[in-house]
Amino acid sequence: MKATIASTINAMRDDYIAAVKRLVAIPSVYQDDDSGTPFGQPIDDCLTETLNLCHELGFAIYKDHKGYYGYAEIGDGEQMIGVLGHLDVVPTGELSAWDSAPFEPEIRDGRLYGRGTQDDKGPTLAAIFAVKALIDSGIKLNKRIRFIFGTDEETLWRCIDRYLEKEEVPQCGFTPDSAFPLIHAEKMLIQSWLHGPGDELLQLDCGGALNAVPELAKYEGPLWEELASKLDELGFDFTAEDAEVTVFGKAAHSAAADIKGVNAIARLCMALSELGVTHPAIRFVAEQVGQDANAKEIFGPVEDVSGRLTFNVAQLCIDPQHSKLGIDIRVPVTFSKENFDSDMMAVSEQYDLQYEEFDVLPSLYMPAESPVIQTLMAAYQEVSGDLESQPMTSGGATYARAIPNCVAFGAIFPGRDKVEHMPNEYLIIDDMLKAMNVYANAIYQLQGVEL
Secondary structure (H helix, E strand, C coil): CHHHHHHHHHHCHHHHHHHHHHHHCCCCECCCCCCCCCCCHHHHHHHHHHHHHHHHCCCEEEECCCCCEEEEEECCCCCEEEEEEECCECCCCCHHHCCCCCCCCEEECCEEECCCCCCCHHHHHHHHHHHHHHHHCCCCCCCEEEEEEECCCCCCCHHHHHHHHHCCCCCEEEECCEECCCEEEECEEEEEEEEEECCCCCCEEEECCCCECCCEEEEECCCHHHHHHHHHHHCCCEEEECCEEEEECECCEHHHCCCCCECHHHHHHHHHHHCCCCCHHHHHHHHHHCCCCCCHHHHCCCEECCEECEEEEEEEEECCCEEEEEEEEEECCCCCHHHHHHHHHHHHHHCCCEEEEEEEECCEECCCCCHHHHHHHHHHHHHHCCCCCCCEEECCCCHHHCCCCEEECCEECCCCCCCCCCCCCEEEHHHHHHHHHHHHHHHHHHCCCCC
């Protein structure tokens, strides 16, 4: 039977690629537009197209009448396994950093490039095609499989909150939004603002999504020549022309800010501070954070089984009336929210900045010996042959937190680069076919788990 499923998956290769291209071509970035949809017309279009695709594959489909979420379901039985994926994507960032257009998916050297290929359209579709392969191979499902499509994962999770208010909650599940073998602990996510005074002379508008390390920060003003000289002295990458200076960093997911990211806003603030700029927001970033994405100056060394605290300065806006810093923090599972709040309030007050909490997602911890984790691990090991990799911890915030007995499960294999939120995001086509085999095996094995 496994050989039949594998053969069926191989035969789906072209259909899978076409499906990914179909969704990646829709620029499903959050927009506050006048379309009457909760998160903008492109996201609503992507949700509709995804449901249409699932209907073509034989799934029963449903779309929330307000457009917050949708789902596709197949199988029989009272119990339900949930597979949670998201269709929204982060902004593309500087287009010049891409080798091909982000929303015109292109295959090069066995990789499919485009925004959303790895996060999370490609993996979500891999799980969908895996279940389709089970059905086409004659497997009868004794539990229902429901694919839940979120549309607000990269911002505030209003989609999944509405789903939980309105719909049946699965007994267990996974989200294909991370790495194999699986993630059994996720740090607390805290996103916040630091508000301060404006400035008549210093005008800045830097950064983008809160969960992405900013890859560039621009300054335009009278200090541009001195700033260029200071950046050169500090060894930071930049360009300077016609009174405009662009500082370059390296984009990465906020959860990996200390490993993969180089924060352009932090570098700009460090240089401005050394030139004598005393604006509180500039001083806060330069003195309390700098290039230390673990923010040890504020919190001390904070680390546990889930990793180190990460601190990403994602946005900096200063105009004549107001200033605002946007910050994304991933807090290890054993570090208390009370201690975090105390430290943040204390340091904010030092700079006369007003701290405002924007969004909080509690941490997740699921014991490695739980039946769901044991089943998923066995399914992964059987297909991959990898008996060394163990359940992992992460700073990422996935939908696994949304329902009981749920973890992040794939779809990136050990040793492969995670390129979500980065320019030239891609998936490896052969890896996604392998992931389909893992997901098919996992869904099949979960049929026999008592939930």
